Amino acid sequence: MTADLSVDFCGIKSPNPFWLASAPPANSAYQVMRAFEAGWGGAVWKTIGEPIVNVSSRYSAVDLEHRRVMGLNNIELISDRSIEENLREIREVKRHFPGHVVIASLMVESKREVWHDIVRRAEDAGADGHELNFGCPHGMSERGMGSAVGQVPEYTCQITEWAVEAATRPVIIKLTPNITDIRFPGRAAKRGGAHAVSLINTINSITGIDLDTFVPRPIVGDGSTHGGYCGPAVKPIALNMVSQIAGDPEIGLPISGIGGISTWRDALEFMLLGSTTVQVCTAVMHRGFRIVEDMIQGLSDWMESKGFTACTDFIGKSVPHVRDWGKLDLNYRIVARIDQAKCVDCGLCYIACEDGCHQSITKERANGRNVYTVVDDLCVGCNMCSLVCPSPGCISMVQVDEGKPFETWEMRIARTGSSAAAWAESMGKH
Amino acid sequence: MAVKPGAAYSPEAGFPEIHPAFSDAEAKIESGRCLYCYDAPCVRACPTHIDIPKFIGRIHTGDVMGAARAILDANILGGTCARVCPVEELCEGACVEVALQRRPIPISALQRYAVDHVMHRRMRLFAPGAPTGKRVAIVGAGPAGLSCAFELRRAGHAVTIFDARELPGGVNTYTIAPYKHSVDFCLEEVEIVRQMGVEFRQGVLVGRDVTFEEIRSGSDAVFLGLGLGHTRKMGIPGEDLPGVWEALAYLEASRTAPPDKQPRAKVVAVVGGGNTAIDCATTAARLGAEMVMIIYRRGRADVPAFPYEQEIARMDEVLFVCNTLPVEVIAQNGRASALRCVRTQPGPPGPDGKSAFEVMPGSDRILGADQIIMALGQQPWEAVPGLENLKTTRGGLIEVDPVTHETSMPGVFCGGDAINGGGEVVDAVEHGKIAARGIHCRLFGLDAARLGLPGDNGSPRQTWHSVRRPSDIRPPAPAVAPAHH
Ligand SMILES: Cc1cc2nc3c(=O)[nH]c(=O)nc-3n(C[C@H](O)[C@H](O)[C@H](O)COP(=O)(O)OP(=O)(O)OC[C@H]3O[C@@H](n4cnc5c(N)ncnc54)[C@H](O)[C@@H]3O)c2cc1C
Ligand SMILES: Cc1cc2nc3c(=O)[nH]c(=O)nc-3n(C[C@H](O)[C@H](O)[C@H](O)COP(=O)(O)O)c2cc1C
Numbered sequence: 001m002t003a004d005l006s007v008d009f010c011g012i013k014s015p016n017p018f019w020l021a022s023a024p025p026a027n028s029a030y031q032v033m034r035a036f037e038a039g040w041g042g043a044v045w046k047t048i049g050e051p052i053v054n055v056s057s058r059y060s061a062v063d064l065e066h067r068r069v070m071g072l073n074n075i076e077l078i079s080d081r082s083i084e085e086n087l088r089e090i091r092e093v094k095r096h097f098p099g100h101v102v103i104a105s106l107m108v109e110s111k112r113e114v115w116h117d118i119v120r121r122a123e124d125a126g127a128d129g130h131e132l133n134f135g136c137p138h139g140m141s142e143r144g145m146g147s148a149v150g151q152v153p154e155y156t157c158q159i160t161e162w163a164v165e166a167a168t169r170p171v172i173i174k175l176t177p178n179i180t181d182i183r184f185p186g187r188a189a190k191r192g193g194a195h196a197v198s199l200i201n202t203i204n205s206i207t208g209i210d211l212d213t214f215v216p217r218p219i220v221g222d223g224s225t226h227g228g229y230c231g232p233a234v235k236p237i238a239l240n241m242v243s244q245i246a247g248d249p250e251i252g253l254p255i256s257g258i259g260g261i262s263t264w265r266d267a268l269e270f271m272l273l274g275s276t277t278v279q280v281c282t283a284v285m286h287r288g289f290r291i292v293e294d295m296i297q298g299l300s301d302w303m304e305s306k307g308f309t310a311c312t313d314f315i316g317k318s319v320p321h322v323r324d325w326g327k328l329d330l331n332y333r334i335v336a337r338i339d340q341a342k343c344v345d346c347g348l349c350y351i352a353c354e355d356g357c358h359q360s361i362t363k364e365r366a367n368g369r370n371v372y373t374v375v376d377d378l379c380v381g382c383n384m385c386s387l388v389c390p391s392p393g394c395i396s397m398v399q400v401d402e403g404k405p406f407e408t409w410e411m412r413i414a415r416t417g418s419s420a421a422a423w424a425e426s427m428g429k430h
Numbered sequence: 431m432a433v434k435p436g437a438a439y440s441p442e443a444g445f446p447e448i449h450p451a452f453s454d455a456e457a458k459i460e461s462g463r464c465l466y467c468y469d470a471p472c473v474r475a476c477p478t479h480i481d482i483p484k485f486i487g488r489i490h491t492g493d494v495m496g497a498a499r500a501i502l503d504a505n506i507l508g509g510t511c512a513r514v515c516p517v518e519e520l521c522e523g524a525c526v527e528v529a530l531q532r533r534p535i536p537i538s539a540l541q542r543y544a545v546d547h548v549m550h551r552r553m554r555l556f557a558p559g560a561p562t563g564k565r566v567a568i569v570g571a572g573p574a575g576l577s578c579a580f581e582l583r584r585a586g587h588a589v590t591i592f593d594a595r596e597l598p599g600g601v602n603t604y605t606i607a608p609y610k611h612s613v614d615f616c617l618e619e620v621e622i623v624r625q626m627g628v629e630f631r632q633g634v635l636v637g638r639d640v641t642f643e644e645i646r647s648g649s650d651a652v653f654l655g656l657g658l659g660h661t662r663k664m665g666i667p668g669e670d671l672p673g674v675w676e677a678l679a680y681l682e683a684s685r686t687a688p689p690d691k692q693p694r695a696k697v698v699a700v701v702g703g704g705n706t707a708i709d710c711a712t713t714a715a716r717l718g719a720e721m722v723m724i725i726y727r728r729g730r731a732d733v734p735a736f737p738y739e740q741e742i743a744r745m746d747e748v749l750f751v752c753n754t755l756p757v758e759v760i761a762q763n764g765r766a767s768a769l770r771c772v773r774t775q776p777g778p779p780g781p782d783g784k785s786a787f788e789v790m791p792g793s794d795r796i797l798g799a800d801q802i803i804m805a806l807g808q809q810p811w812e813a814v815p816g817l818e819n820l821k822t823t824r825g826g827l828i829e830v831d832p833v834t835h836e837t838s839m840p841g842v843f844c845g846g847d848a849i850n851g852g853g854e855v856v857d858a859v860e861h862g863k864i865a866a867r868g869i870h871c872r873l874f875g876l877d878a879a880r881l882g883l884p885g886d887n888g889s890p891r892q893t894w895h896s897v898r899r900p901s902d903i904r905p906p907a908p909a910v911a912p913a914h915h
């Protein structure tokens with residue numbers, strides 16, 4: 001029993017919003033069909049282009065205590081199989097799964113005819129749309145492709161135009177996060193006539209170094225190279241970039257959200273920030289296609305609990321809640337509360353506040369254990385103590401109603417006349 | 431005396447549960463420890479193949495209802511199993527954390543947490559299938575019968591259960607050690623099955639109140655979930671004196687009788703060394719006995735009860751009197767007051783491989799006890815007129831086909847203790863699932879081996895409930911070779 005999770009993404013109908021990202025899990029017909037059997041609604045094929053050769057080793061990761069692969073770094077290139085083989089397998093998958101979505105991820109030389117040719121061949125093979133890989137940050141960029149295109153808005157616009165000229169199906173531009181402001185390549189894609197954007201691709205990274213040989217990982221003999229970072233660690237960065245695209249009035253394109261999605265909760269966050277579909281790579285590489293069963297069930301159960309019947313009921317619901325700092329309420333005030341019954345006496349909240357924050361927690365010895373108490377007048381409501389506390393539900397942040405009206409920094413400056421006056425008034429309240 | 435503070439029976443609190451429920455915080459922390467193994471050893475160790483990493487992961491992400499769904503899909507008595515399964519021998523014993531020299535994930539406590547979540551809220555997670563027009567009769571409302579009934583309703587068959595007792599649930603409701611779960615809990619769990627549209631006819635002994643032939647001719651198939659028969663007799667003088675209890679009657683009385691009618695005594699001797707003997711001894715301790723002995727005829731190391739069960743008895747300060755064989759119950763004022771016993775010593779191994787024992791001459795001794803509980807194991811199933819021709823094993827157990835659980839009588843299926851001579855609740859549940867598929871496949875002419883069971887997740891086979899024609903069986907996924915580089 002699951003809710004209707006189907007979505008319409010720039011005209012492409014998908015049984016659910018969960019797609020495989022263009023990456024090793026979407027490398028072959030064998031894998032994509034296994035994924036569809038498991039419940040994935042679509043797949044963006046591993047990027048197709050002039051086939052390449054890879055090195056070994058290829059991946060390295062960052063662990064967090066006993067949780068492995070919180071971040072994954074790779075130095076692989078695009079597909080190492082021929083264009084013909086990939087297109088033949090796309091055709092095969094579409095024959096067996098006509099109702100599922102297959103997007104061809106493409107990356108070729110920056111020449112108009114070459115782009116026209118690959119787009120036509122992909123459509124001929126039955127791909128439901130194209131994703132132009134302007135994001136790969138390593139290897140391919142040295143050859144003038146991938147992020148070398150995505151980092152220059154003019155190139156992004158130009159190549160998007162070439163692809164759109166030849167295409168009869170939607171063209172999605174996959175954006176690189178390795179830029180200063182994601183909105184510029186996003187706007188370039190829009191100008192070039194793109195039907196949608198997907199983001200993020202991987203982030204330039206070096207995950208660590210072998211302390212004996214001094215070679216960074218992943219180790220290729222006596223050397224390494226910077227790779228692309230992905231997995232749970234990149235989710236906050238990706239969410240921010242998605243919200244920037246979603247909130248930009250100049251762009252207004254459908255979004256396929258990518259970056260660190262492992263559970264239905266992650267996926268939902270991307271959707272609340274405006275993504276119609278989401279794409280997953282690392283979590284599948286870590287745990288297999290089966291995770292989608294729990295994503296589908298979890299999202300469906302959540303929708304049921306909220307009374308939502310379609311994904312359009314909630315896609316983008318968080319976008320209006322992301323605003324400029326200057327539009328936040330200065331008079332909203334919270335303080336920390338420690339539930340003594342749940343306190344395990346670890347002292348972490350105390351030392352976090354004492355050394356890193358605002359020295360607002362007191363420590364007293366009673367009956368052989370320490371009792372920690374928050375001094376309301378000193379607490380600025382920063383959240384830090386509640387973030388470090390290991391005992392669930394022990395520290396809560398509660399609102400103190402001081403009876404003051406909603407007032408933002410912009411409003412306060414307008415009222416007091418200058419930022420100096422606004423600051424002085426604000427400090428005076430302590 | 432003996433039992434841990436807080437574990438003893440009291441009229442207000444009844445029998446305190448041996449494992450209290452998890453709080454939200456415990457569930458969050460413990461579920462976060464699960465490594466989400468692939469083809470997990472714990473799943474393989476569970477007879478019903480609950481997808482344990484899946485349900486634990488769902489708890490951890492806050493989808494507790496989804497967790498319960500994963501559990502109950504594979505085991506409709508998941509709430510009972512979470513309380514009574516010998517998990518050290520099953521899922522938790524197989525947990526990889528044990529191999530990592532760490533505490534296993536508390537699978538059963540998390541399972542209980544998820545199932546309680548939906549039971550407390552009376553959530554209905556399953557719906558009956560579209561009616562098939564077929565009718566199945568089930569004899570026995572124990573775990574096997576309940577599981578079979580639930581599965582058959584999912585597929586849309588009409589189901590009536592005939593059961594001899596006043597309350598449904600079989601041994602689970604009446605006899606399991608009272609500190610593991612309560613009668614009320616068991617009945618609430620039965621409601622999940624009843625709500626699927628199962629008709630219960632309690633208090634009907636098949637073979638006496640209605641004939642087997644009547645049941646068989648009134649339905650398209652029959653499932654037998656008969657359980658085991660009576661407890662064996664020792665055949666010693668005085669065995670029928672007042673003050674001597676048969677183990678199952680003793681446990682039933684302690685679970686169901688009002689406080690003033692409970693079978694209390696000061697000095698209790700339990701004869702036998704199996705799990706049932708332990709249940710009796712630990713129950714007697716919780717009911718306030720001053721001294722409880724287990725009298726076992728072989729050596730201490732031969733006691734067959736699970737180590738975990740023996741540990742409960744040890745914590746309750748139950749005395750193990752081993753190498754001791756009762757030969758007579760001695761009476762005083764017409765009531766049992768003592769056991770005359772002889773010492774035994776190991777003899778040459780018998781034909782069953784167990785170390786045999788021989789009596790030491792002249793070793794008579796008298797052990798005083800004002801209550802004697804006989805826990806000597808049960809006979810195979812209780813005979814039912816009309817089933818005389820059922821093919822049985824040499825040990826008297828009903829024989830079934832392993833894939834369909836059909837007996838030698840066409841259209842008559844069987845599972846639970848009646849075919850394994852006494853297993854666990856979780857085994858009976860799995861038998862009910864297998865037999866339900868077998869019944870369905872017989873009624874629709876399908877090959878049961880080609881269809882999977884719920885919880886059968888490692889298998890590519892499709893689950894059977896909605897399959898009604900051979901052509902509904904999905905062909906295996908297109909064979910495309912993996913891409914090698
Ligand atoms: C003392 C004791 C303690 C146990 N403790 C545990 C434990 O801790 N954990 C665990 O997992 N398992 C335990 N078990 C085992 C478990 O209870 C059984 O394996 C399980 O109940 C078997 O289920 P069943 O459906 O096959 O039979 P039963 O539960 O025996 O149910 C059979 C039902 O069929 C009815 N019936 C039989 N013949 C007829 C007839 N002719 N007409 C109508 N109705 C009939 C009976 O009245 C009964 O209600 C214990 C068993 C005992 C005896
Ligand atoms: C080994 C590996 C290879 C990848 N190859 C491609 C690729 O060929 N084309 C592409 O567009 N993205 C590629 N990616 C990036 C992913 O599609 C995705 O954008 C990124 O991994 C972030 O998602 P995640 O956090 O779910 O992994 C690759 C990622 C990895 C880990």
Ligand code: SF4
Pocket residue numbers: 475476477478479480482505508511512515517520521522537538541856
């Ligand atoms: S049914 Fe029993 S063995 Fe299976 S998971 Fe539950 S507690 Fe473990």
